[in-house]
Amino acid sequence: MINVHSEEYILGxxxxxxxxxxxxxxxxxxxxxDVDRADISRYENGTKGAMNFKKLKNFAEALDVTIDDLLDKENLKRGASIQKKYDQLNPVxxxxxxxxxxxxLCKENKGTIIS
Structure with a gap:
């Protein structure tokens, strides 16, 4: 069973x-x-285990974020809260x-929407 409160799960x-x-x-x-795709899945699900600092740094650099962003529990809570509210809306x-x-996004990217 996955512990959704574990540091590995939150990081993932x-x-x-x-x-x-x-x-x-x-x-x-x-x-x-430079890891297997299956390992990405395991990291994201929190089942891969602890990640060393070098690997954490590689993830942060590849994703254009800071290590703090990846370790931030509040970041995950904010995203889940927004998603929960969005899911309660009707399709319209x-x-x-x-x-x-x-x-x-179009305004910020001066006309380019990335979908």
Whole structure:
């Protein structure tokens, strides 16, 4: 059974969230940090075990985040809270949220939306 409160699980979920923000597959991240794709899955699920500092640094660099970002429990809680609220919306309102986010991203990226 996976302990969702373990440091390994929290780290793994933060890695997953950062990977998803970059719109990367597990395979793309695996190539960037030089590990097997299956290991990415294990890290993200918190079943791989403790990660050494060098590996943690490689993940942070590949994902363009700090080590603190990857270790941040609050980061995971914020993401889960936002997702929970979003999931409670009906599809029409979810679409409005998606369009609003796309509009802000377009403005920030000067016209380029990455979907």
């Amino acid at each position: 979920q933060n890695i997953r969230n950062c990977r998803m923000k970059k719109k990367w597959t597990q395979k793309q991240l695996a190539i960037a940090v 309102h979810q679409n409005i949220i998606n369009e609003t986010i796309d509009a802000y």
